[in-house]
Amino acid sequence: MYIAHTVAELRAHLAAFKRPAFVPTMGNLHDGHLALIRQAKPLGDVTVASIFVNRLQFLPHEDFDTYPRTWDSDCEKLRAAGCDVLFAPDEKALYPEPQTCKVHPDPALADILEGHFRPGFFIGVCTVVMKLFQCVQPRVAVFGKKDYQQLMMIRHMVRQFAMPIEIIGSETFRADDGLALSSRNGYLSKTERAEAVQLSKALKVMAEAVQAGERDLAAIEARAMQTLTERGWQPDYLVLRRRADLQAPVPGDSLVALAAARLGGTRLIDNLEIEALAS
Numbered sequence: 001m002y003i004a005h006t007v008a009e010l011r012a013h014l015a016a017f018k019r020p021a022f023v024p025t026m027g028n029l030h031d032g033h034l035a036l037i038r039q040a041k042p043l044g045d046v047t048v049a050s051i052f053v054n055r056l057q058f059l060p061h062e063d064f065d066t067y068p069r070t071w072d073s074d075c076e077k078l079r080a081a082g083c084d085v086l087f088a089p090d091e092k093a094l095y096p097e098p099q100t101c102k103v104h105p106d107p108a109l110a111d112i113l114e115g116h117f118r119p120g121f122f123i124g125v126c127t128v129v130m131k132l133f134q135c136v137q138p139r140v141a142v143f144g145k146k147d148y149q150q151l152m153m154i155r156h157m158v159r160q161f162a163m164p165i166e167i168i169g170s171e172t173f174r175a176d177d178g179l180a181l182s183s184r185n186g187y188l189s190k191t192e193r194a195e196a197v198q199l200s201k202a203l204k205v206m207a208e209a210v211q212a213g214e215r216d217l218a219a220i221e222a223r224a225m226q227t228l229t230e231r232g233w234q235p236d237y238l239v240l241r242r243r244a245d246l247q248a249p250v251p252g253d254s255l256v257a258l259a260a261a262r263l264g265g266t267r268l269i270d271n272l273e274i275e276a277l278a279s
Helices: 006-014 033-041 070-082 123-135 148-160 183-186 190-196 198-211 217-229
Strands: 002-004 020-025 045-053 085-089 140-144 166-170 236-243 255-263 267-273
Touching: 002 006, 006 085, 020 033, 020 123, 033 045, 033 070, 033 140, 033 166, 045 070, 045 123, 070 148, 070 236, 085 148, 123 148, 140 148, 148 255, 183 267, 190 198, 190 255, 198 217, 198 236, 198 255, 198 267, 217 236
Parallel strands: 002 085, 020 045, 020 140, 045 085, 140 166
Antiparallel strands: 236 255, 255 267
16 A cells, blocks of 8 residues: 655656545544445545545534544555555645635535534535545545535535546444444443444434324424433434435425434434435
8 A cells, every 4th residue: 555645745656547536534444434445446446545634624622632543553454445545644745834725615505414513614624625636636536424414515516616526425334233433432431332322223213203104303303302312412413304405304305314412522423314205
């Protein structure tokens, strides 16, 4: 596996390839990340991953400084998964001057849900992804569906800027008990880890209510919020939205249930796609 630490090194190495397949990450890799690498591998003539903890998407009170950085383990896992190239710039290499030019995504999608509770988050995400795309020049990029709103945001950005990149959404990789894998799961205590599965269970209960024919979506959401709150969680949202744009659904829409909630000091997110509402 070739490791590039600068944009110039990366571009020089990739000059021999025509169809890079790209998986951007912030490191602290788990089986979900490696599944993205394996999915990307047959889609291009070279498989590229990046590791970069992007300061621009962290709010001042969030965990940028303490975000887990596991370089040796990450490199070992990427090699085992068949990654060909790792782009691992430091901040000076990726942001050699203050990044005053930023991507400001559509507020209709960027300022709801995650964007509401983490103002500016998607500006940071879109800006770094745009810059990584310019560095790697991929023809395919693979993102996990666990970050559902982020995946939609990247697709929207690529479409709006007519970028020649196919965006692939990979199914959420889960532990045996149903918990969505996340780098932040490592913050959970043993007791919290056992409780954490309740987030995916709450989404399943919401989906089952819809599939059973209940159409009072606000009531379904309220019950889910109450259930987690009573178990000691601090939920930000548990909502049912249409998949197309994460707005309020109408009959005939395909749905997605989305959740974000804090358990102890750890904020977890998850989602579950649901079949269309009956007319």
